[in-house]
Amino acid sequence: MTALHIRDARIASASFRPRTEAVDTLVLHHTALDLAASLKVLREGAVSVHFVLAEDGTAYKLLEDGEVGWHAGLSMWRGRPDVNARSIGIEIVNLDGNLHAYPRAQVAALIELCTLILRRHPGIGPRNVVGHSDIAPRRKVDPGRRFPWQRLAEAGIGRWPGGAEPRPVGSEAEVQVLLEACGYPPPHAFGRDERRGGNIWVPDAARPPPGVTGVERVTTADILRAFQLHYQPRARAGRATAHTMGLLHCLAAP
Ligand SMILES: [Zn+2]
Known part of the structure; x- marks a missing residue:
């Protein structure tokens, strides 16, 4: 059917x-x-x-x-x-x-x-x-x-970490390295390009180019929240636990 x-x-x-x-x-x-x-x-x-x-x-x-x-x-x-x-x-x-x-x-x-x-x-x-x-x-x-x-x-669509063992909670830098190994972006900033419309990357959030407004910084905690939304939806978002670390290691592995 x-x-x-x-x-x-x-x-x-x-x-x-x-x-x-x-x-x-x-x-x-x-x-x-x-x-x-x-x-x-x-x-x-x-x-x-x-x-x-x-x-x-x-x-x-x-x-x-x-x-x-x-x-x-x-x-x-x-x-x-x-x-x-x-x-x-x-x-x-x-x-x-x-x-x-x-x-x-x-x-x-x-x-x-x-x-x-x-x-x-x-x-x-x-x-x-x-x-x-x-x-x-x-x-x-x-x-x-x-x-x-x-x-x-x-059903063969995407990945799900099965049997991930808890791991010690690492530093923010370690978490970021694992997130990037999973595919997630590095910390960055973006803003709205008022002249052309749409969002653009802002390399230096403290000094956005002219015509760019609403600059937002995307931190490791934000990126971790995105990871948890996908793989650990019941977690307290933005904070790594031993279980989060296990999932990260599992999904970061090639
Ligand atoms: Zn969408």
Whole structure:
């Protein structure tokens, strides 16, 4: 029995571009909007994505895989910025994946959709199945702590650390090294480019370039929170425990 139904919902805006790099990443989001509003924004607005997945398991296809969607924004994974350029994005309809569980039919369809995408793009290894919060820590918190990462990993989509042994809690620098080995970005700052629109990296948070406002620093604690949102959703976020260290070591291993 298949849970997935794919419907054509071709984008109506010019908010996308042709792809020039190979696809090697799959980015999962929650929409924070209902289905109708999500489709409107993503088909007609300044952002876009490949698929919108409704709660009943219907997948709306907006972009071809060979087109770059504008879903990740300012982002970095495994040391490389601009995740949009080499990713497929799925926006999963949920008003807040930190509060609301993902319905069974939607998860079943998501597993089918991800499986299809992974089959089409063998370059997307398990490490490169990520949440928006993983690639844009502090700035984004989707798809949220209720997202069934373990269930997906059991279906061959992404990773889940099984049997991680507790480890001594390391220094902040040690935690950061492990986070980066998992793929997370280094501490950084970003701000809003008022002239061109959108967020940009700010190399020196104390002296942002002219026209850049709302500068935010992203610290190791913020990046650790993103890690815990994904792998330790019941933890007190931003603080490493012996269990966190075990998970970090497990996932940082090549
Ligand atoms: Zn998102």
